[in-house]
Amino acid sequence: MRILYLISMVALSIGCFAGSVQKNDSNPKTKRKIGNSVYEGKQWVVLVTGSSGWENYRHQADICHAYQIVKANGIPEENIITMMVDDIAYNKKNPIKGKIYNKPYGHNVYKGVKIDYRANDVNSTNFLNIITGNKEAMQSVGSGKVVEGGPHDTIFVNFVTHGSTGFLSFPDSFLFADELNNAFNNMYTNGNFAKMLLYIEASYGGSLFDGILNERTNIMAVTASGPRENSYACYYVGFPYYTFLGDDFSVTWMENSDSMYGDFSAADITVFEDYSVVREAIDDSNVMIYGDYHIGNEPLSSFIGYQENDSQSTKAISKKTVMSGMSSKDVDEYSVLDQLTNDKLTAIKKSELETELSKNNRMRSIINNIFRDIYSKVLTATPEIKEIVGEYDAPHNQQLTLKMFPCYRSIINTISDSCFSLTQNPYTLDRLNVFANLCVADNQIHELVNNLVNESCANIPKNIINVF
Ligand SMILES: *[C@@H]1O[C@H](CO)[C@@H](O)[C@H](O)[C@H]1NC(C)=O
Ligand SMILES: *[C@@H]1O[C@H](CO)[C@@H](O)[C@H](O)[C@H]1NC(C)=O
Ligand SMILES: *[C@@H]1O[C@H](CO)[C@@H](O)[C@H](O)[C@H]1NC(C)=O
Numbered sequence: 174m175r176i177l178y179l180i181s182m183v184a185l186s187i188g189c190f191a192g193s194v195q196k197n198d199s200n201p202k203t204k205r206k207i208g209n210s211v212y213e214g215k216q217w218v219v220l221v222t223g224s225s226g227w228e229n230y231r232h233q234a235d236i237c238h239a240y241q242i243v244k245a246n247g248i249p250e251e252n253i254i255t256m257m258v259d260d261i262a263y264n265k266k267n268p269i270k271g272k273i274y275n276k277p278y279g280h281n282v283y284k285g286v287k288i289d290y291r292a293n294d295v296n297s298t299n300f301l302n303i304i305t306g307n308k309e310a311m312q313s314v315g316s317g318k319v320v321e322g323g324p325h326d327t328i329f330v331n332f333v334t335h336g337s338t339g340f341l342s343f344p345d346s347f348l349f350a351d352e353l354n355n356a357f358n359n360m361y362t363n364g365n366f367a368k369m370l371l372y373i374e375a376s377y378g379g380s381l382f383d384g385i386l387n388e389r390t391n392i393m394a395v396t397a398s399g400p401r402e403n404s405y406a407c408y409y410v411g412f413p414y415y416t417f418l419g420d421d422f423s424v425t426w427m428e429n430s431d432s433m434y435g436d437f438s439a440a441d442i443t444v445f446e447d448y449s450v451v452r453e454a455i456d457d458s459n460v461m462i463y464g465d466y467h468i469g470n471e472p473l474s475s476f477i478g479y480q481e482n483d484s485q486s487t488k489a490i491s492k493k494t495v496m497s498g499m500s501s502k503d504v505d506e507y508s509v510l511d512q513l514t515n516d517k518l519t520a521i522k523k524s525e526l527e528t529e530l531s532k533n534n535r536m537r538s539i540i541n542n543i544f545r546d547i548y549s550k551v552l553t554a555t556p557e558i559k560e561i562v563g564e565y566d567a568p569h570n571q572q573l574t575l576k577m578f579p580c581y582r583s584i585i586n587t588i589s590d591s592c593f594s595l596t597q598n599p600y601t602l603d604r605l606n607v608f609a610n611l612c613v614a615d616n617q618i619h620e621l622v623n624n625l626v627n628e629s630c631a632n633i634p635k636n637i638i639n640v641f
């Protein structure tokens with residue numbers, strides 16, 4: 174009863190669109206199949222979300238949904254590794270405790286999810302140890318499970334989080350493109366997999382792979398957005414949730430997959446076919462592919478399994494109304510503004526929200542002034558690089574290279590140590606392109622920049638947090 178009541182209160186304003194893959198009804202049984210796979214090795218699945226907090230509900234919802242899909246598709250539990258902070262199901266803001274939904278009127282996707290690494294264990298060091306199979310490093314952390322892949326195995330990594338130029342966010346650490354790339358190269362050299370597929374939902378997701386991911390190491394990445402774009406959230410639910418339940422890219426590929434559950438032609442749908450449907454269905458951002466395109470001709474079921482069920486008739490795929498999502502950079506502000514429109518709002522709550530908004534605006538301008546200050550001091554010291562870097566408000570589009578990462582990482586770490594957390598202030602993530610450009614222009618520039626960072630941040634308020 175309570176559930177019905179709550180769900181009926183749901184105000185839906187932003188939706189997702191799920192397209193459909195054209196099915197080919199030729200008999201897939203002619204294909205060599207082993208278990209729920211058309212592939213002979215083991216299938217490993219790594220599901221990760223690097224965000225936390227109620228405002229990022231959607232990321233953990235996406236990952237839980239992915240768990241349901243691979244589990245139902247027959248991937249053995251021991252081959253699924255899940256990393257999520259796990260602060261949503263029992264969050265004090267959750268009106269239905271213990272349940273997480275990835276769409277309005279949907280199923281509880283939290284049900285049965287086995288989480289291997291939660292809370293502080295969700296960090297970049299652990300993630301890299303997990304994918305590279307460093308069992309020793311993980312033996313006393315979480316479940317200790319790692320990818321123990323071999324030369325015939327496939328690995329599917331689904332990573333959903335906030336991102337910025339050249340890195341993905343964990344709650345308190347960063348995963349930089351060069352670190353990820355090193356891990357991939359080691360895994361390839363050590364024969365840890367036959368084929369690897371990455372589905373990445375994060376703003377600037379393309380910047381981790383564009384010009385970086387090797388075309389010949391049997392790894393392909395599909396990203397929700399290009400190198401210089403935000404990704405988009407969807408399924409906003411107002412009172413009593415005031416948060417987004419999903420993300421465009423994740424929800425689209427997963428609802429597609431759900432719609433084919435039990436239909437055995439799903440076994441043959443290739444990664445490219447899935448990609449083209451998802452790309453077409455999403456018009457807010459550009460869904461991109463990088464790396465080794467040979468992987469595109471593999472059946473997606475080699476990575477995520479599939480469910481064969483002869484008795485089930487092919488379901489008609491219902492096309493939803495096309496609605497646009499919301500840029501991840503606007504999500505938090507939208508939620509606060511929406512709460513303010515609730516006419517049952519108490520005066521106290523209203524004034525809290527207004528205070529939050531005005532504080533947020535103040536903090537935004539502090540952050541912006543600091544970045545602007547650092548930028549102009551660096552450019553005063555080295556005016557010749559302006560041509561490469563561009564204006565603070567209009568940085569040039571530079572291709573990241575592996576060579577620039579030590580410099581960039583050093584600057585990012587210094588800003589985090591001396592100024593404010595970048596991972597805990599989503600507002601900052603859309604403003605780091607210019608620092609990446611500095612390192613593209615001169616990969617030794619970090620010493621100069623770090624000094625100026627420390628100087629500019631010497632007198633700013635302590636504990637700037639959750640600025641959106
Ligand atoms: C269906 O698949 C078969 C075998 O893979 C192929 O020969 C045929 O052309 C496909 N048909 C369509 C409509 O894609
Ligand atoms: C990640 O967590 C582990 C414990 O789970 C800890 O030993 C390690 O230092 C952490 N790394 C980072 C980058 O926070
Ligand atoms: C196959 O589909 C039918 C009809 O939807 C269902 O009753 C049955 O439980 C399914 N079998 C499996 C093994 O999923």
Ligand SMILES: *[C@@H]1O[C@H](CO)[C@@H](O)[C@H](O)[C@H]1NC(C)=O
Nearest residue numbers: 587590591620623624626627
């Ligand atoms: C900047 O300050 C941090 C401490 O906040 C310090 O660890 C670092 O060495 C300083 N960097 C430079 C270049 O002065």
